[in-house]
Amino acid sequence: MSAMPTAEATAIDAMLAAAGLTTSAEERERLLEMYALFRPGVEALYAMPEARYEAPALVFQAEPKLTAWGA
Amino acid sequence: MAGIPLTLVDTAAALRSRAVTSVELVEEAIMRADALDERLGVYITRLDDSARAGAARADADFAAGIDRGPLQGVPIGVKDILAASEGPTTGQSLVLDPAWGEGRDAIAVERLKGAGAVITGKLSTMEFACGLPDPAKPFPLPRNPWDLETWPGGSSSGTGAGVAAGLFTAGLGTDTGGSIRIPAIYCGVSGLMPTFGRVPNAGCVPLGYSLDHIGPLARSARDCAVVLAAIAGPDPRDPYAADVIPFTAPVDLDGSLTGLRIGLEREHHLGVEGEDPAVPGAFEAAATVLGELGATVVEVALPHYAEVMVAALVTCMAESLAYHAADLRERPQDFARSNRSMLPLGACFSGADYVQSQRVRRVAQRALASVFADVDVIAMPAASRVAPRYDHLLEASTLEVLAGIHTMYWDAVGNPALVVPMGFNADGLPLSLQLAARPFEEELLVRAGDAYQRATNWHLQVPALARDLSVTA
Numbered sequence: 001m002s003a004m005p006t007a008e009a010t011a012i013d014a015m016l017a018a019a020g021l022t023t024s025a026e027e028r029e030r031l032l033e034m035y036a037l038f039r040p041g042v043e044a045l046y047a048m049p050e051a052r053y054e055a056p057a058l059v060f061q062a063e064p065k066l067t068a069w070g071a
Numbered sequence: 072m073a074g075i076p077l078t079l080v081d082t083a084a085a086l087r088s089r090a091v092t093s094v095e096l097v098e099e100a101i102m103r104a105d106a107l108d109e110r111l112g113v114y115i116t117r118l119d120d121s122a123r124a125g126a127a128r129a130d131a132d133f134a135a136g137i138d139r140g141p142l143q144g145v146p147i148g149v150k151d152i153l154a155a156s157e158g159p160t161t162g163q164s165l166v167l168d169p170a171w172g173e174g175r176d177a178i179a180v181e182r183l184k185g186a187g188a189v190i191t192g193k194l195s196t197m198e199f200a201c202g203l204p205d206p207a208k209p210f211p212l213p214r215n216p217w218d219l220e221t222w223p224g225g226s227s228s229g230t231g232a233g234v235a236a237g238l239f240t241a242g243l244g245t246d247t248g249g250s251i252r253i254p255a256i257y258c259g260v261s262g263l264m265p266t267f268g269r270v271p272n273a274g275c276v277p278l279g280y281s282l283d284h285i286g287p288l289a290r291s292a293r294d295c296a297v298v299l300a301a302i303a304g305p306d307p308r309d310p311y312a313a314d315v316i317p318f319t320a321p322v323d324l325d326g327s328l329t330g331l332r333i334g335l336e337r338e339h340h341l342g343v344e345g346e347d348p349a350v351p352g353a354f355e356a357a358a359t360v361l362g363e364l365g366a367t368v369v370e371v372a373l374p375h376y377a378e379v380m381v382a383a384l385v386t387c388m389a390e391s392l393a394y395h396a397a398d399l400r401e402r403p404q405d406f407a408r409s410n411r412s413m414l415p416l417g418a419c420f421s422g423a424d425y426v427q428s429q430r431v432r433r434v435a436q437r438a439l440a441s442v443f444a445d446v447d448v449i450a451m452p453a454a455s456r457v458a459p460r461y462d463h464l465l466e467a468s469t470l471e472v473l474a475g476i477h478t479m480y481w482d483a484v485g486n487p488a489l490v491v492p493m494g495f496n497a498d499g500l501p502l503s504l505q506l507a508a509r510p511f512e513e514e515l516l517v518r519a520g521d522a523y524q525r526a527t528n529w530h531l532q533v534p535a536l537a538r539d540l541s542v543t544a
Contacts, residue, residue, distance in 0.1 A: 019418035020400040030412035041381035056429030069273035
């Protein structure tokens with residue numbers, strides 16, 4: 001059984017359902033373990049003072065000037 | 072066959088001195104595949120016929136005085152998430168549409184062929200370059216030539232095992248969290264993850280769009296440089312390809328590191344839980360060699376290490392789920408066991424988590440640039456553990472297996488990283504040194520790796536199973 005609090009496990013189940021994803025009991029258990037391991041680290045990303053005014057490493061080009069592969 | 076060189080650089084020289092022909096090299100590669108591949112699981116698709124034809128063309132070109140460069144006539148394997156026109160691309164998956172990439176070459180493969188390389192086949196990977204082996208699926212279970220009971224690493228499994236066992240001279244892998252470098256580490260060969268954007272990704276099945284890198288695995292750092300020089304450079308078909316000065320393999324390597332400043336990273340790489348007892352000593356010995364070669368060696372610490380690892384995971388999970396979500400909804404049982412647990416994790420992080428991860432990556436890039444103001448190269452153990460045994464691997468989670476592998480930080484920040492063999496543990500399994508540099512300074516990595524390999528011979532060690540087939544240096 002997962003050590004994750006029931007409320008969080010329920011939230012995960014809801015997120016998976018919203019995404020239309022189904023898992024077996026074993027897969028769900030592994031997923032909950034991984035989530036529990038990483039969630040505190042994800043929260044810590046918001047606590048980094050250096051990131052408060054940083055722009056994300058995302059790029060969007062209005063004029064992509066690209067040729068599709070295989071075109 | 073005696074007299075087949077181990078390294079790509081020596082092979083290229085032997086072809087030009089007529090000591091060996093491309094046809095002989097390809098026949099050797101086919102003989103080795105016949106003898107070993109049932110045990111190693113390197114190939115998903117062998118391209119013997121087209122390889123023989125390509126070798127004959129290369130020899131004819133040599134005879135006519137046509138020389139397309141150091142890859143001409145050299146047998147090269149390609150990971151089966153890169154399209155090649157000669158055969159199907161499976162991504163080692165039941166899910167990938169067989170029509171994807173059919174009859175086309177990925178840009179990197181197109182460039183290899185343009186340089187005269189002979190493609191020997193499509194190589195085993197983990198499903199979609201992610202997760203762990205699944206024996207329930209109808210694909211090869213790749214084995215490590217140093218110990219068949221162990222995994223060769225992933226996801227460029229066939230490339231690492233094939234280079235180590237001499238099934239081809241070099242190969243292409245891809246690296247999103249370490250998938251070029253992990254098989255290179257476990258199989259005792261060299262692997263170079265270029266700077267993000269250095270090699271166009273078009274024609275490669277994506278895993279993490281902002282993390283994917285195509286690059287070489289080969290015997291030596293110089294060999295990796297030769298392959299990288301052939302496949303690097305911008306292309307309008309790839310939105311992530313960087314428009315920078317093309318990489319050229321350095322020709323003035325002299326084994327000296329005088330003037331180079333190398334930072335040793337112990338803080339996040341030594342004393343890790345589960346560390347193989349041989350790792351600290353091998354790393355200290357490697358550091359001593361680098362100093363003796365003339366480098367100025369100092370201590371450094373990688374900034375925001377824990378945060379970057381989390382940001383990399385969130386990024387990879389979100390980007391990979393975007394690609395796989397539709398298939399994962401409709402046919403989950405067709406995915407490998409480890410991916411059925413791992414890929415849905417992307418649905419458990421929010422859009423804000425994803426964007427925050429990209430902000431953290433930017434913070435880390437800035438902080439790392441400050442570290443690189445004082446050093447040219449950072450050196451660290453590439454992994455704290457050796458190749459895991461299959462009996463453990465098949466019960467483990469992907470994250471358990473990745474623990475103790477120190478590759479993902481560099482995928483997240485985008486800097487280039489090279490791994491080179493640095494010894495063996497008590498069970499005879501390879502250990503590896505990782506070197507990283509500023510973006511687009513792969514030349515420094517090759518310089519440092521080459522100098523180290525001139526002073527050591529770890530990269531020339533051949534597993535007994537392949538040695539018995541009489542490969543000679």
